[in-house]
Amino acid sequence: MRARAGVAPWWRFAVGGSAVASHALLPVGPARDVLYVAIGVLAVAAAVVGIRRHGPPHRAPWAILTCGLAVWVAGDTVWILRERLGADPFPSVADAVSLLGYVLLAVGIVRLARVRNPASDSIAVLDAVLVGTVVLAVLWISAVGPAFEAPGPHGLAAVVAAAYTVGDVVLLTLLAYLAGGSSFRSRCLWLLWAGLAATLAADVLFEASTTLTWVGPYGVRIEWLWLAGYALLGLAVADCSIVAASERQPPPSERVGLSRLAWLWVVLLALPGAAVVQWLAGEDPDSVELAVAGCVVVGLVITRMLLMARRMVAQADRLAALADADALTGLANVRAFSIEVARRLEDGGRPVPVLLVVLDRFTEITETLGHRVGDELLRAAADRMRDAVGPSGYVARISGERFGVLVDTGPQGALDRAGDLLLELAAPFTLSDVSVSVDALVGVAVGPDDGTDAEDLLQRADVALSAARTRPERVARYTGRMSAGGALTPHLMTELAAALENGEIVVHYQPQITVRTGRVHGVEALVRWQHPVHGLLPPASFIPAAERTGLIRPLTLYVLDRALAQAAQWRREERNLAVSVNLSVRDLLDPAFVHDVRRALDRYGVGTASLELEITETMAMVDPNRSLEVLEALAGLGVLLSVDDYGTGYSSLAYLQRLPVQRLKIDRSFVMGLVGDGPSAAIVRSTIELARNLGMTVVAEGVEDDATLLTLQEMSCDAAQGFGIGHPVPADEIPDLVAAIEERIPHVLRQGVPVGQRPL
Incomplete structure (x- = not known):
């Protein structure tokens, strides 16, 4: 039976249509x-039976709608009786009864809207009022106004006739609000719409009967329209879809679809269209009515724009709050921690100790007792550390079981506070089901001596953690003698300049796909150092030092040169792949860099549309004026500018809107947690929607699996890259990698389910 619940009862439509047709054929x-009266009564009876039979979860709106329909039928019955008794049926007490029916129908529609969407959508209300205003203005110009101006007696009869038209427009406006505020796919709602539209058509023709003689006395030739309205309203309430239509709907999307925009444009053009029609018909346009309606429409449009702007600001604020908070513990996250470290370093004059606290054996606890206990432990540990450092301290969750702590002391005081933290964490944690004890480690780095930003200080504190594992006090401060876990020692850094000349710096390429199609449209150029002794070194091993020593400028130009040369080679092989190259802050502060880019493009004959230059959020904020000049000059060349690692810096989309960038690359820290982390998903979704509203496209970095890719597809993300799509590889491996990606990824996107993944 459930499978047949949505099948339309076509026999009801056939019976209702036959009855209406029979009435039209009778003399x-x-x-x-x-x-006529029997059809109305049967429509009311069908509605009553439908409510009792289907039992919608909220019956009140449908019962009120049925009462409104019944009052309409009662009003028409009084009309017919007065006509048969020789009394003038219009205007009369029958009209008072019928107009009461409009009130009941309006109340029923409003109640239904509140059931489906309890949180009223102000923009949907404005859209509905906008539609209603324009429709009423057009009807007034085309039908109501001429009826008042026609020769003959007017007074109460004209007012009552106009009241019917206004009532119809009000009801349709309320239905438009219902459509704009939530899903409008239920069959019963479309039947309501059709029934009210038929009634409006009948009332408008009746209003114009003074000039349209074919309508007949008292609208006798258009009675079938009123009857069709009765039948459709009765069938709407009797339909089984009232059950689904009575349920609470998902919150309306804040995105404005093309169909909704197109409809609003049609509505806005209706008023000038009415004036043009009058002019073509040889009539003088109703300037007063058009002016009044135009002023109302302009006011509504301005109000709508202000509400949309306020909504975007609120959404950006929510995004910023989510971006700075850890959902599990309520602490600040690594982004907020980096901002706080930068602020304290900028104050100057005092050391900035950074403590990196790790809960040892945390993985064993979660594997033994479960992730729920692990989450409780993280929350409890966060509370203890927050209490231990007091109001002058700062605690953030960096990742997993790692916490960053800032204390307002000197280096020795930082070591003392680290010991206090270990004592606080050493006491057993009483969780919901079990008592748990953990060991903690603390690595300490002090800025600016050990690093000039949060990334450097956390890296050095992490190095100190390795030393802390071997010490009985479980605390260590970073020293230059400690192994940096892959970072190059100073004597190796002296080899970097020679490596550029000897061809040891190589470029690997990671594919980017268009999420909609799964096809590879470009690659990101990623630098590597093929060291003769240490092997292939990642950029994190030498890029930070290259930035400090000034080698970053020739390094960037080298990567740009190699990437454009390779793009030209691919183009000769009929592989149309764009290349993206990462810039440094020194590039943005050097106006000559624009000339370097133009010369490199000309050297290899590569079009500007094939080159993308990536900056980070913080790079453009070092010297905003100089950076903006260079960026605008680069945009003038025609190259694509993008913001890399979006979400890890200090800027906002409002600030980025001032820059000539066309693309955002969401940082992998948000994308990697997209499937299992609600806040990360909210950040990614909001960023995609806000970026699209600002005219930017979005690339998601760090796509590790098919489930993440499918989630990005559902969010309408533009492009994606990551190990789950393809690893960075040398240029000669790109053709095979692209072929493998375009064989697998489109199938995943079409099927909508993850398939067996293999490394690419």
Whole structure:
């Protein structure tokens, strides 16, 4: 039976249509009047039976709608009786009864809207009022106004006739709000819409009967329209879809679809369209009515724009709050921690100790007792550390079981506070089901001596952690003699300049795909050092030092040269792949860099559309004025500018809107947690929607699996890259990698389910 619940009862439509047609064919007389009333009564009875049979979760709106329909039928019955008794049926008490029906129908629609969407959508309300205003203005110009101006007596009859038209427009406006505020796919709602539209058509023709003589006395030739309205309203309430239509709907999307925008444009053009029609018909346009309606429409549009702007600001604020907080512990996250470290370093004059605290054996605890206990432990540890450092300290969750702590002391005081933290964490944790004890380690780095930004200080503190594992006090401060876990020693850094000349610096390429199609559209150029002794070194091993020593400028130009040379080679092989190259802050502060880019493009004959230059959020904020000049000059060349690692810096989309960038690359820290982490998903979704509203495209970095890619597809993300799509590889391996990606990824996107993944 459930499978048949959505099948339309076509026999009801056939019966209702046959009855309406039969009435239209009967001659004017008692039989025709009896059939008219019978059809109305049957429509009310069908609605009552439908409510009792289907039992919607909220019956009140449908019951009120049925009462409104019944009052309409009662009003028409009084009309017919007065006509048969020789009294003038219009205007009369029958009209008072019928107009009461409009009130009940309006209340029913409003109640239904509140059931489906309890949180009223102000923009949907404005859209509905906008539609209603324009429709009423057009009807007034085309039908109501001429009826008042026609020769003959007016007064109460004209006012009552106009009240019917206004009532119809109000009801349709309320239905438009219902459509704009939530999903409008239920069959019963479309039937309501059709029934009210038929009634509006009948009332407008009745209003114009003074000039349209074919309508007949009292609209006798258009009675079938009123009957069709009765039948459709009765069938709407009797339909089984009232159950689904009574349920609470998902919150309306804040994105404005093309169909909604197109509809609003049609509505806005209706008023000038009415004036043009009048002019073409040889009539003087109703300037007063058009002016009044135009002023109302302009006011509504301005109000709508202000509400949309306020909504975007609120959404950006929510995004910023999510971006700075750890959802599990309520602490600041690594982004907020980096900002706080930068602020304290900028104050100057005092050391900035950074403590990196790790809960040892945390993985064993989660594997033994479960992730729920692990989450409780992280929350409890966060509370203890927050209490231990007091109001002058700062605690953030960096990742997993790692916490960053800032204390307002000197280097020795930082070591003392580290010992206090270990004592606090040494006491057993009483969780919901078990008592747990953990060991902690603390690595200490002090800025600016050990590093000039949060990334450097956390890296040095991490190095100190390795030493802390071997010490009984479980605390260590970073010293230059400690192994940097892969970072190059100073004597190796002296080899970097020679490596550039000897061809040891190589470029690998990581594919980027268009999420909609799964096809590879470009690659990101990623630098590597093929060291003769230490092997292939990642950029994190030498890029920070290259930036400090000034080698970053020739290094960037080298990568740019190699990437464009390779793009030209691919183009000769009929492989149309764009290349993206990462810039440094020194590039943005050097106006000559624009000339370097232009010369490199000309050297290899590569079009500007094939080159993308990536900056980070913080790079453009070092010297905003000089950076903006260079960026605008690069944009003038026609190259694509993008913001890399979005979400890890200090800027906002509002600030980035001032820059001539066309693309955002969401940082992998948000994308990698997209499937299992609600806040990360909210950040990614909001960033995609806000970026699109600002005219930017979005690339998601760090796509590690098919589930993440499918989630990005559902969010309408533009492009993606990551190990789950393809690893960075040398240029000669790109053709095979692209072929493998375009064989597998489109299938994943079409099927909508992850498939067996293999390393690419």
